[in-house]
Amino acid sequence: MMKKRLLLTFLGVSLLAGCGDPMSSELSETIYVRHNGADMPAYIHGNRASNTFILVLHGAGSYGLAFRDGIFTSELEERYAVVYYDQRGQSMSQGQYETPEDLVDLMVEDVMALVKVLKQKFGSRINLFLMGHSWGGALSGATLTTEDFQDEFAGWINVDGAHDFPFSASSRRRFLMSVADEQLFWGNSILEWEGLRERVSDLDSLSEDDYAPMLREAATANKLLAGDGVVPGSLSGEKVRRAILENNPITWFVSDLFVQPFQEARDMEFSITPKLRDLTIPTLIIFGKYDVSVPPTLGADAFDRLGSQDKTLLILENSAHHPHDTEPEAFGDAVVEFIERVR
Amino acid sequence: MFIRFVCLCGFIIQTSGACLTAQTVDLGYAGNNLWNPGISAGYHKPFASVSISWAAKSIAYWDPDSHGAVSGMIGLRWNKKRNDISGWSLGLFPLGIYRSFLPETWEVDGAGNLTRIRGAGNLYLNPSADLRFERSVYGKNGSWYVGMSGSLLMGYNTYLLPLMFIEAGITLPTQTQP
Numbered sequence: 332m333m334k335k336r337l338l339l340t341f342l343g344v345s346l347l348a349g350c351g352d353p354m355s356s357e358l359s360e361t362i363y364v365r366h367n368g369a370d371m372p373a374y375i376h377g378n379r380a381s382n383t384f385i386l387v388l389h390g391a392g393s394y395g396l397a398f399r400d401g402i403f404t405s406e407l408e409e410r411y412a413v414v415y416y417d418q419r420g421q422s423m424s425q426g427q428y429e430t431p432e433d434l435v436d437l438m439v440e441d442v443m444a445l446v447k448v449l450k451q452k453f454g455s456r457i458n459l460f461l462m463g464h465s466w467g468g469a470l471s472g473a474t475l476t477t478e479d480f481q482d483e484f485a486g487w488i489n490v491d492g493a494h495d496f497p498f499s500a501s502s503r504r505r506f507l508m509s510v511a512d513e514q515l516f517w518g519n520s521i522l523e524w525e526g527l528r529e530r531v532s533d534l535d536s537l538s539e540d541d542y543a544p545m546l547r548e549a550a551t552a553n554k555l556l557a558g559d560g561v562v563p564g565s566l567s568g569e570k571v572r573r574a575i576l577e578n579n580p581i582t583w584f585v586s587d588l589f590v591q592p593f594q595e596a597r598d599m600e601f602s603i604t605p606k607l608r609d610l611t612i613p614t615l616i617i618f619g620k621y622d623v624s625v626p627p628t629l630g631a632d633a634f635d636r637l638g639s640q641d642k643t644l645l646i647l648e649n650s651a652h653h654p655h656d657t658e659p660e661a662f663g664d665a666v667v668e669f670i671e672r673v674r
Numbered sequence: 675m676f677i678r679f680v681c682l683c684g685f686i687i688q689t690s691g692a693c694l695t696a697q698t699v700d701l702g703y704a705g706n707n708l709w710n711p712g713i714s715a716g717y718h719k720p721f722a723s724v725s726i727s728w729a730a731k732s733i734a735y736w737d738p739d740s741h742g743a744v745s746g747m748i749g750l751r752w753n754k755k756r757n758d759i760s761g762w763s764l765g766l767f768p769l770g771i772y773r774s775f776l777p778e779t780w781e782v783d784g785a786g787n788l789t790r791i792r793g794a795g796n797l798y799l800n801p802s803a804d805l806r807f808e809r810s811v812y813g814k815n816g817s818w819y820v821g822m823s824g825s826l827l828m829g830y831n832t833y834l835l836p837l838m839f840i841e842a843g844i845t846l847p848t849q850t851q852p
Contacts, residue, residue: 361740365781365791369831372740396739420831423740425774425796430832444782451780451788577739579707581836589833 358412362452366444367437368428373445374399374415377408383458383674384449385488385666386414388442390465391593394422394578398464400569402659410667412453416445418470420590422583434595439474446483458485458674462666465625465652466593468492469601472633476606486613486673488666491652493625494633495602503545504536506626507552519559527551549623553651562621562651570656607633613641615669617662619650643669697727700819702843710737714841718751727751729765731804733823733839745772745800745825753808760809765802765823772800772827799828802837808845816846 358379363370374396375384385407387398395415407413417424419434419441431437442461450457461484463471468489475481493499511528515521531548534541556562574580614637618630627646634644645665650657697719704714712735718727729751736742747770755761779794802825810817820842827835 361777363776363779363794365779365794367784370776370779370794370796374739423737424831425741426831427796427798427829428832447782447786447788448780576709579710579737579740581707581838585833585835586831590831 362448364441364445364448365426366441367431369419369424369426369441371419371424371426371441371445372417373448375412376404376415377412378410379412379453381411382454382456383411383460383485383670384414384453385411385460385462385670386416386442386445386449388416388461388463388467388471389418389421390467391591392587393464393467394583396422396573396578397570398655400567400573402655402663405659406663407666411670414445414449416442418467418592420592421586422578424586434590434592435470435473435599435601436477438470438592439477439480442470442474443480443483450483458670459483460486460488460670460673462488462490463492464490464655465492466596468625469494469496469596469603470592472603472607472610473601475610475612476603481610481612484612486615486669487610488669489614489616489630489633490655491618491622491625491630492616492633493601493629494607495604495629496597497600497602498604498632499625499629500542500545500597501536502626502628503549503623504531504534506628507531507545507548507623510552510556510621510623514555514559514561519561520555523551523555527555546624552621552623556621556651562619562649563657567656604632604636607636608638611638611640613669613673614639614643615665616642616644617654617665618644618646619652619654619657620646620648621651624652641673697848698845699848700843700845702819702841704733704735704823705840706735706737707838708840710735712736712839714839714843725753727753729767731765731767735839741774741776741795743772743774743795745770745802747771747800747802747825759817760807763806763808763819763821765804765806767802767804767825770800770802770825772798772825774798796830798830800825800837801828802826804839804841806841816844818842818844 358375358377361372361374363372389395395417399415419438461471469492472494475487508531511524514524527548534545557564616630616634618627630644647654647658647661655662700716702714704712712733714733716731718729720727730748732746734744747767749767751763751765753761753763774795776794779791781789781791802823804821804823806819806821808817808819823839825837
């Protein structure tokens with residue numbers, strides 16, 4: 332009888348010892364942050380036990396869950412917790428407020444409000460990385476160069492982010508011409524690239540009237556690059572499914588019509604160039620070589636100006652404006668290596 | 675593919691088209707963008723002529739990834755018969771109110787203080803309109819309907835937000851026509 336009891340006790344203890352760490356729970360929740368009249372959702376998915384969170388700031392006209400596929404679900408959520416956030420007036424954000432005088436400053440405050448909530452919920456000692464793509468890269472840079480906000484973060488991951496809008500606009504013409512020259516050298520779509528080169532050469536990169544035509548030529552360049560297989564397509568079936576079924580496409584479309592922080596940043600000639608030397612947290616900058624929307628010269632400029640001792644610039648050779656979609660493995664490896672080194 | 679479709683259509687009763695002229699209630703599925711599930715309930719009382727009714731309607735729906743909401747509206751419904759057993763109806767609801775319900779919500783004030791908000795949500799004016807096709811099936815005591823409705827959330831962020839619903843359900847008379 333005694334032996335049976337001992338055996339049962341031993342088995343029970345063994346089972347308990349084999350149970351997983353109670354902290355290793357998968358996160359899958361939606362929270363809202365209310366700040367200054369706006370209720371903004373943050374969708375949190377991934378590995379809570381890592382104690383490492385990546386807060387993703389989406390680009391212009393996009394939405395938080397647009398990132399939740401590919402390398403984000405297959406690798407980053409396995410290793411870390413990822414916070415997909417809809418910015419003020421974008422996608423599923425709701426509320427009631429007057430049109431703010433300085434939308435960009437207010438959106439910086441919104442990001443910090445979310446940070447406060449995350450640290451309240453998950454503990455003040457979480458490792459928090461701020462990742463921004465395109466306009467989100469600008470917003471993340473603005474956040475980190477405001478007051479001492481960078482102290483709340485372990486690192487910055489800037490993905491094709493525009494830290495200087497006038498510089499981005501002025502670089503676009505020169506960059507488009509160089510991409511056209513390269514493609515003509517390789518014999519790709521010769522007639523089309525010659526036509527594009529001629530049209531771009533007539534545009535003035537500093538002219539307000541030529542801004543929209545320049546963007547149209549950038550869109551044409553993207554199509555030619557995809558058509559010639561220089562850059563893979565970035566629109567997957569999963570992404571389309573998520574845009575229609577998990578995001579509300581009507582709300583997303585309408586909100587983008589009325590709230591355009593990117594346009595506001597353009598109007599105010601947004602630039603954090605002078606402040607980059609004060610940004611000292613570890614930084615990873617990832618750009619696509621063929622990004623005609625935010626040329627990789629912006630990435631190089633940010634890299635040179637950053638005050639960080641630990642900074643990395645990665646140019647992905649087969650990517651344009653969405654390297655996380657077009658070269659997911661290289662993107663994921665770079666992000667993981669950076670986080671593992673820094674945290 | 676995960677299809678979030680909740681059908682609350684109940685039984686269907688035969689009618690001879692009295693559904694289009696009697697005091698009625700209706701109940702059915704109201705899907706925001708088709709796949710965010712919800713229910714719709716309404717009441718209609720004819721006045722002046724049998725083809726025009728006072729109408730009251732309520733929709734409750736749930737967007738599983740973000741929020742839920744309830745709206746209530748009053749207005750008028752016009753009925754037009756195609757034949758003895760089917761017809762169209764147009765509902766106009768200029769007076770409507772909408773209340774969203776958010777999951778876990780934290781408020782951060784200007785001083786950086788955090789407060790957990792219970793029952794967080796937003797209230798908006800919500801005028802709407804719908805167009806339905808109705809058809810009786812078995813006799814005088816009810817019919818089914820299908821239709822679409824559109825509405826506006828006024829004061830949503832800094833603009834107006836349109837909403838769209840697909841609706842399908844049953845209409846039952848509460849008072850038979852003499």
